[in-house]
Amino acid sequence: MSLGRAHMLAAAVVRETRRAGIGADALTWVGSLRRFAPDVGDIALLSVVPPPRHAHILKAFSRLPFATSIAARTASSVAVETARGVVTLHLTTPEQAGAGLVWHTGSRAHVDQLQARADRLGIRFDEGALVRPGAGPIACTTEEALYAHLELPYVAAELRSGNGEIAAAVGGRLPRLISEAHIRGDLHTHSAWSDGQNTIADMVSAARQLGYEYLAITDHSERAWSSRRLGADDVARQREEIETVRARSRDIAILHGVEVDIMHDGSLDFSDELLSGFDIVLASLHESGGHDGPRLTERYLRAIRHPLVNVITHPANRAPAHSAGYAVDFDRLFAAAAETGTAMEIDGAPAHLDMDGEVARRAVAADVTVVIDSDCHRVEALARQMQFGIGTARRGWIEPQQVLNTRGVEAVRAFVTRKRGCP
Structure with a gap:
């Protein structure tokens, strides 16, 4: 769908979710919508929630009025059909909030390059979490922390296309973006x-x-x-x-x-x-x-x-x-x-x-x-x-x-x- 239509749908979903008071209040747009892609796929949202509440939040979200049916579900996400398209809610933990935000924002090509860099550094970036094999999870409460662990400066969401931004980050050539x-x-x-x-x-x-x-x-x-x-x-x-x-x-x-x-x-x-x-x-x-x-x-x-x-x-x-x-x-x-x-x-x-x-x-x-x-x-x-x-x-x-x-x-x-x- 177009960016404009996706923006309106996502805003409506966020309003309804907050109004329902199910506990997923800190909602962030992720995926191609956050990257301002002109042609957006499914709407994706991310909320930071402690693990014991994941099942409750996902169940409550799937029962909100805009959800007509469940398209898919995992232990940390649920995708629901709506009258205007599919909306997916992803959940991450407070300790991995930054890693989860980078993972679900994408793009796939950008994340693949981050995974390859993590492998070279002897750590693993997978399923929205940063882990040191044999030592356990590495806390990444912010996106900046995730990039720092990968020895990179922060890369803005709009640049994450897999088209030269990692090389620019390594070389200190990232742009000072317009805002x-x-x-x-x-x-x-x-x-x-x-x-x-x-x-x-x-x-x-x-x-x-x-x-x-x-x-x-x-x-x-x-x-x-x-x-x-x-x-x-x-x-x-x-x-x-x-x-x-x-x-x-x-x-x-x-x-x-x-x-x-x-x-x-x-x-x-x-x-x-x-x-x-x-x-x-x-x-x-x-x-x-x-x-x-x-x-x-x-x-x-x-x-x-x-x-x-x-x-x-x-x-x-x-x-x-x-x-x-x-x-x-x-x-x-x-x-x-x-x-x-x-x-x-x-x-x-x-x-x-x-x-x-x-x-x-x-x-x-x-x-x-x-x-x-x-x-x-x-x-x-x-x-x-x-x-x-x-x-x-x-x-x-x-x-x-x-x-x-x-x-x-x-x-x-x-x-x-x-x-x-x-x-």
């Missing part, structure tokens, strides 16, 4: 002027509650594939509304932006005269027009080279668990983006999560500036979708200095100005 604390604003949101559900004032209020320094309102241009669009005749009236909200919101900067569609020939939906009046311009493809990868790549390249385009949004136009998106030549896109000073987006909307971690890692390796956005269409999703974007960025080894919206609003304005060639 929510680094984000200073959101540069891709929608209001009721297009297909968003809330007013500009509502969106600004939600951003303020998150502690943001700035927010860009970037509604869809008039020929976008969305239910409602911002027509050329609407732009001036929207700008007036933004000015009104600005007058009441001196503590947060409001950028008047637009998400403009890239047409079949690579031109933009709005005229240059109209686009030049926006504080920031995002450009996107929402449909392929029947074009293959090379044609789509050329459409993107023309947009990237346009002096008024600052960000390319959700470039693969992927849909996790449904579509891999466009087969574009990312190497060419990244080379052009780096040359022109155009940012590439990591879109946190569950329908996109695009660029994904692997592609984003390639982008920053090509010296491309990344922006992490929520692409939010309602205030309730502003924080959650930014969280998804950050998780996706962390999977791509992204560091704060590589991200545009970790910078202040004046630095964002300067980024826009440089490409426009303004003095």
Whole structure:
């Protein structure tokens, strides 16, 4: 299932479990959900419980209202069927809480590499416990303790793919990952002027509650594939509304932006005269027009080279668990983006999560500036979708200095100005 759907299901299960008061209160998401994988398998949770209570907790969990049947059971776990998929509760002991958390978070490839390293050190990491043969269990109350026993620094959950993170840890080359604390604003949101559900004032209020320094309102241009669009005749009236909200919101900067569609020939939906009046311009493809990868790549390249385009949004136009998106030549896109000073987006909307971690890692390796956005269409999703974007960025080894919206609003304005060639 998609990350967004998995997130909602897991949150509902946690609420119901805590409400039932069965004693499994310290619940942690594990598995692919904790690693922010875009396509999540079954939902998995971990609770730290003393062994004498394991049987009681597992029995009580399997009888909660959301559980329709038991799919599998062991001495330390139970998997139940629900109306929206399988949910598994794993239990670990306080002494092995860290080892259990690493084990059940995965990935399988990462854990296999940890097991091989443990073997070389004369210890065994198996079934969520660290053991020294002939001497018994080694206490691992935290994940940091588990990695320390394996002579490694802590490896963040999002990096645990088995794709070079152990070698990086050994060599002292793990990234200083981006986190929510680094984000200073959101540069891709929608209001009721297009297909968003809330007013500009509502969106600004939600951003303020998150502690943001700035927010860009970037509604869809008039020929976008969305239910409602911002027509050329609407732009001036929207700008007036933004000015009104600005007058009441001196503590947060409001950028008047637009998400403009890239047409079949690579031109933009709005005229240059109209686009030049926006504080920031995002450009996107929402449909392929029947074009293959090379044609789509050329459409993107023309947009990237346009002096008024600052960000390319959700470039693969992927849909996790449904579509891999466009087969574009990312190497060419990244080379052009780096040359022109155009940012590439990591879109946190569950329908996109695009660029994904692997592609984003390639982008920053090509010296491309990344922006992490929520692409939010309602205030309730502003924080959650930014969280998804950050998780996706962390999977791509992204560091704060590589991200545009970790910078202040004046630095964002300067980024826009440089490409426009303004003095």
